Amino acid sequence: MNDRVERAGLRVEAGLAQFVESQVIAPLGMDTSAFWQGFADICATFVPRNRDLLAKRDAIQAKIDAWHGERAGQPHDAAAYKAFLSDIGYLVPEPGDFTIATQNVDSEIATMAGPQLVVPVLNERFALNAANARWGSLYDAFYGTDALDAPPARPGGYDADRGAAVIARARAFLDEAVPLASGSWMDLSDAGAIVLKDPAQFVGTSAKGRLFRNNGLHLEVLFDQHHPIGAGDPAGIADVLLESALTTIIDLEDSVAAVDAEDKTQAYANWLGLMRGDLAASFAKGGQTVSRELEPDRSYTAPDGADFTLPGRSLLFVRNVGHLMSNPAILLPDGSEIQEGVMDAVITSAIGKHDLDGLGRYRNSRAGSIYIVKPKMHGPEECALTNDLFDAVEDLLGLARHTIKVGVMDEERRTSANLAACIHAVKDRIVFINTGFLDRTGDEIHTSMRAGPMIRKAAVKGSVWIDAYEKRNVAIGLKHGLSGRAQIGKGMWPAPDMMRDMMEQKIGHPMTGANTAWVPSPTAATLHALHYHKVDVFARQGEIAAAGIPPLDALLTIPLADGTNWSDEEVREELDNNAQGLLGYVVRWIDQGVGCSKVPDINDVGLMEDRATLRISSQHMANWLLHGVCSKDQVMDSLHRMAAKVDAQNAGDPLYEPMAGNWDSSIAFQAACDLVFKGVEQPSGYTEPLLHAYRLRKKAAA
Numbered sequence: 001m002n003d004r005v006e007r008a009g010l011r012v013e014a015g016l017a018q019f020v021e022s023q024v025i026a027p028l029g030m031d032t033s034a035f036w037q038g039f040a041d042i043c044a045t046f047v048p049r050n051r052d053l054l055a056k057r058d059a060i061q062a063k064i065d066a067w068h069g070e071r072a073g074q075p076h077d078a079a080a081y082k083a084f085l086s087d088i089g090y091l092v093p094e095p096g097d098f099t100i101a102t103q104n105v106d107s108e109i110a111t112m113a114g115p116q117l118v119v120p121v122l123n124e125r126f127a128l129n130a131a132n133a134r135w136g137s138l139y140d141a142f143y144g145t146d147a148l149d150a151p152p153a154r155p156g157g158y159d160a161d162r163g164a165a166v167i168a169r170a171r172a173f174l175d176e177a178v179p180l181a182s183g184s185w186m187d188l189s190d191a192g193a194i195v196l197k198d199p200a201q202f203v204g205t206s207a208k209g210r211l212f213r214n215n216g217l218h219l220e221v222l223f224d225q226h227h228p229i230g231a232g233d234p235a236g237i238a239d240v241l242l243e244s245a246l247t248t249i250i251d252l253e254d255s256v257a258a259v260d261a262e263d264k265t266q267a268y269a270n271w272l273g274l275m276r277g278d279l280a281a282s283f284a285k286g287g288q289t290v291s292r293e294l295e296p297d298r299s300y301t302a303p304d305g306a307d308f309t310l311p312g313r314s315l316l317f318v319r320n321v322g323h324l325m326s327n328p329a330i331l332l333p334d335g336s337e338i339q340e341g342v343m344d345a346v347i348t349s350a351i352g353k354h355d356l357d358g359l360g361r362y363r364n365s366r367a368g369s370i371y372i373v374k375p376k377m378h379g380p381e382e383c384a385l386t387n388d389l390f391d392a393v394e395d396l397l398g399l400a401r402h403t404i405k406v407g408v409m410d411e412e413r414r415t416s417a418n419l420a421a422c423i424h425a426v427k428d429r430i431v432f433i434n435t436g437f438l439d440r441t442g443d444e445i446h447t448s449m450r451a452g453p454m455i456r457k458a459a460v461k462g463s464v465w466i467d468a469y470e471k472r473n474v475a476i477g478l479k480h481g482l483s484g485r486a487q488i489g490k491g492m493w494p495a496p497d498m499m500r501d502m503m504e505q506k507i508g509h510p511m512t513g514a515n516t517a518w519v520p521s522p523t524a525a526t527l528h529a530l531h532y533h534k535v536d537v538f539a540r541q542g543e544i545a546a547a548g549i550p551p552l553d554a555l556l557t558i559p560l561a562d563g564t565n566w567s568d569e570e571v572r573e574e575l576d577n578n579a580q581g582l583l584g585y586v587v588r589w590i591d592q593g594v595g596c597s598k599v600p601d602i603n604d605v606g607l608m609e610d611r612a613t614l615r616i617s618s619q620h621m622a623n624w625l626l627h628g629v630c631s632k633d634q635v636m637d638s639l640h641r642m643a644a645k646v647d648a649q650n651a652g653d654p655l656y657e658p659m660a661g662n663w664d665s666s667i668a669f670q671a672a673c674d675l676v677f678k679g680v681e682q683p684s685g686y687t688e689p690l691l692h693a694y695r696l697r698k699k700a701a702a
Contacts, residue, residue, distance in 0.1 A: 005329070008033070008040035010338075011331040013261030016268075023272060027359055030397075033457040038396040039346050040636050043332055043339075046389050050323050050339045053382050055104050057628050057684060061447070063088045068450040076451065082556055091417055091552075092380060093425040099481035102405065103432055104367045108315040109431050110485050112216045113515035114246035115525040117314065118594050120255040120494070121267045124281040125292060129522055131274060132295045133245035134314045135220075138173070140239075141211035142166040147499035147527050162531060163689060166357035168238045174221070177214040177533045178202075191223045191236040204300035204308065209241070211300050211310075218243040218310060219292065245525040247487070247516065248314035249407075250274060250345060253321050253375050253441075254610040255596030257589050260699070264340075271318055275354045277361025294362060315371070316364050317407060317432070318352070320344035322376030323385070325688050337574045339517065341374075344387065349393045349404055356403070370399075371431060373407035376439065378684070379414040383425035384488065393588030407432030408485070410463075410473050411439035411612075412684070413447050417555060419476045434480065434489030434516075435473045437466070439667070442615030445623055446685030450559045451628040455561045456574055468554035474513045478545040483515075483538065490517040494607045499527055507615050510535040520598075520608045547558050564629050575638040576615040577602050583639065583646045583659065583672050585609040590668035590694050591657050600649045602642075614675070614687045622679025633675060667698045 003014040011022075024507040025035050045436040066126075067084055085091045108114075112380075119130035142148040150165035175187040181195040188194070194210065196202055204211040209220040220241040224230040224260045232237030252258065254266050273279025295312035302308055309675045316652050321344050326337035352370035354360055365371065374386050390404040408415070408422055415422050423430055441460050448454075458465065470490075477488045490509040493502045507527055510516035515537045519525045566574075580602040588594040600607040607613075624630050650656040671694035675687055683687065 001568040002319040003221070007036040009333040010040050010043065013265075013329050016261045016265045016329050018349075019265050019269060020347060023269070024347065024354075027355055027398075028357065030484075035396070038311040040076065040333075042389070042392050042396065043342060045392065046385070047332065047339050048340050049385060050577045053378075053385060054323065054683070057378055057380070059374070059603075060088060060090055060168065061684070064090070064447060065450045068448065068452075072450075073455070076558065076560065078553065078556065082553065085556070090379075090414060092421050095421050096469070098424055100423065100427045100430055100485055101401065102370050102485050103403070105431055105485055106315055106365055106367045106369065108246040108311075109371070112246055113218055113510065113532045114530040115244060115486075115519045115532075116489060116516040117248040117522070117525055117645065118251055118255065118319070118518055121246060121250050121252050121270050121318075122256050122258065122263070122593075124270055124279060124593070125276065125283055127250060127270060128279060128281055128292045128294065130245065130248045130250075131313045131316060132292075133240050133248070133522035133525050134243065134295070134311055135245040136297070136522055136529075137355075138170050138242050138526060139166050141499075141523050141526040142169055145499040145523060145527070146497070147503050149500075158228070167229075167233070167237075171531070173530060174240065177219065188237075191235050191237075194327060199502055202303065204302050206298065206300050206307065208238075215536050217529060217532055219533075228368045232304065242526050242529045243310075244529045245314045245519075245522065246654055247317060249317045249319050249373055251319045251596075252348070254612055257595040258327075258594040259307055259695045260327070263593070263695075264327060264329045264343070268351065271348060272351045272354065274316060274336060274362060274503050275360050297362065313362065313364075317373050318348045319373040319375060319407075320348060322374065323382055324686055325692065335568060345386075345389050345393050346396065347693045349390075349399075352398055352404075352574050353399065354395050354400070360393060363607050367498065368403065369431075370404045371407065372404060373409060373410040373434075375433060376412060376684075376686075377408065377415055377422070378412045379418050380421035380425045383408060383415075383422045387426045387429065402429045405429050405431040407434070409436055409439075410469075411436035412443045413440070416469055417552065419473065420480060423476070423482075424482050425481075426469065430482075430486055430576075432487045432489060432515075433477050434518075435470055435491055436612065437461070437491045438610075438612035438616060439616060440469060441466075442612065442619050442685050444559065445616070445619040446682075448560075449619075449623055449626065449680060449685075452559050452560045453564050454620060454623050456561050456566075456570075457578065457616065460559055463559045464554050464557040465559060467551050468557075470512065472552075472555060473549045474541075474544060475547070475549040478513065478541055479549065482540045483518050487516045488514050488541075491515040492518040492608065493520055493524060493528075494609075494613075495605065496520040496524060496608060499524060502525060505534065507531040511540060513537065513541040513650070515541070519599055564627075566629070571624075572638065574624070575621065575630060575635060575644055578621050578636070579638040579642040580674075580676065581609065582614060582617040582621075583642050583669070584649065585614050586672045586675065586691070587646060587650070587656075587659060589691055589699050590671050592655055593695065593699075602645070611687050611691070614683055618675040618679045618682075618687060619685045621676045622685075625676070626680055632677070636665070636673075639669075639673060639676075667694055667701065670694065 004011045153159040153162040179197045209222045222239045223236045224238040225236040227238035230236045297309040322341040325340045327340040330338040346671040353362045480650040524553040596610045599609040647658045659666045
């Protein structure tokens with residue numbers, strides 16, 4: 001971290017500078033000095049503007065805190081509250097009628113509906129698995145999960161009974177998605193006798209398969225009588241492949257622990273490997289070393305004899321860091337750290353240009369765009385900052401205006417309340433909005449921290465504001481022309497081992513008019529794809545658009561508890577639930593640099609955890625502590641007991657460092673405590689400042 005080189009007044013960590021110059025800029029044919037000078041100019045323009053908007057966040061929050069404090073003990077006056085939010089600029093005027101004008105958008109985003117994966121950039125294996133999840137085996141997805149309503153597979157090799165149930169379920173799907181003119185796929189005995197009820201659904205053949213399309217999604221039935229499954233099938237069907245994860249977000253933000261130049265350089269290198277097509281990973285599996293790389297495109301012949309290809313990989317977004325954090329990887333002329341989001345915008349876009357210039361083995365965007373998801377923006381001014389920043393990056397890289405597209409994550413309360421104005425601020429480059437229940441709940445709690453104690457965490461999903469939030473997001477997006485041009489997304493299914501429940505519940509996402517939703521694994525993507533075969537999302541969008549936009553008042557309803565007559569046992573139960581989830585995530589983040597993983601919950605159910613879940617738990621505990629629902633001693637009691645539980649849950653991890661009994665030496669435990677006891681003062685309730693500080697301490701100690 002002390003080995004720096006000077007570049008146009010910027011003091012850049014030497015390893016990062018070398019990577020950018022040799023791996024990113026040189027292949028693009030750009031002048032290195034001009035690049036760094038342009039980068040420095042962008043920093044001079046946008047870092048102060050960024051910091052001013054962060055100060056505005058704090059000023060608005062202070063006014064909201066004071067408003068609630070002055071009315072402590074009084075009934076909440078919703079009308080006065082709404083007027084107050086307008087007076088302080090929290091609510092802004094609606095922008096009026098407009099339609100987004102985004103051009104050159106790939107079909108996976110604009111005109112197709114299907115699952116979306118989010119994967120940490122620092123894990124090469126996970127990133128490759130996600131990128132390759134464009135196609136998935138339906139047979140494997142049913143055989144290996146609880147989604148199939150049949151007894152689990154018996155150990156000791158292939159279970160023929162389980163296999164028969166898988167085949168029956170897959171054929172039932174084919175009967176629904178691509179029905180035959182007569183009879184059932186289950187009774188098919190001759191691959192050459194396939195006649196569809198709708199012949200237009202047949203779109204091509206491959207060396208061993210027949211390609212079909214339903215609701216815009218492809219599926220391929222594989223015929224192979226030499227395959228162990230196909231050999232026993234009357235028609236020789238060996239598998240059914242589904243087009244699954246249409247898009248994947250390669251994440252530099254919530255699911256990674258990247259705190260310095262070393263981490264950021266690795267993150268950028270992996271993103272570059274994906275754009276060049278040469279990222280690879282090797283790992284041990286079943287006693288053997290397995291290598292993984294990106295899948296090639298898939299070749300087919302159309303009914304008229306013309307050859308064509310379909311992408312073999314998910315279309316990739318990259319999620320940059322939000323506006324809040326700085327990073328020591330680059331120091332500005334005054335010695336301060338660069339805003340990490342500014343650094344990400346320049347470097348990830350330059351890497352994306354490798355794809356546009358055809359420097360990679362494969363193409364990511366066939367429409368000629370770079371796709372960046374921008375999280376955690378508060379209101380239209382911050383969206384406008386991103387828009388202007390992307391303008392400047394395009395100028396630096398010699399890109400046409402609006403080549404860099406943006407996905408706006410609707411996960412902060414000020415963005416939700418002003419969503420139309422936020423969309424308007426990026427109307428020429430927006431390709432994505434989504435709802436993020438987890439971060440959105442954390443911001444809901446923090447914004448209204450001093451209004452009173454919040455309802456229990458499990459009850460939040462039933463809140464009035466949540467229903468309004470989810471419905472308004474879709475309705476506002478449709479009103480302003482996102483259908484056919486952009487994605488309207490929904491949030492993550494957090495339990496990767498509970499696929500039966502996912503299949504029952506997550507069909508609600510396409511039913512809401514969302515043309516994508518997050519899933520936790522490639523297998524989940526294949527299963528969730530079934531929902532998009534069942535639901536014509538774009539038809540649903542037409543129905544939903546006609547219903548209008550739910551009122552803002554419901555969105556502004558604060559989830560305050562109606563009294564606090566919880567028993568001691570109820571309080572302890574709530575604290576334990578929050579403390580266990582918090583500790584289980586933080587200990588891996590601080591000690592091992594793992595930003596997202598399947599963490600056992602208090603009932604030992606594995607849940608996907610990232611900083612958004614941590615934000616809820618820490619803010620909820622801080623809120624109850626602030627309002628006297630619990631005491632500091634009660635919180636510490638829960639933290640101590642849950643530390644022991646988390647230690648036990650991780651007993652099989654040779655890299656794990658126990659927390660229980662090591663209260664003064666465990667950096668992870670100290671970080672967890674600060675997240676709660678200093679939670680009220682954290683900017684917007686975010687966990688990153690404390691996590692980064694403690695992770696840097698841990699790395700220094702190591």
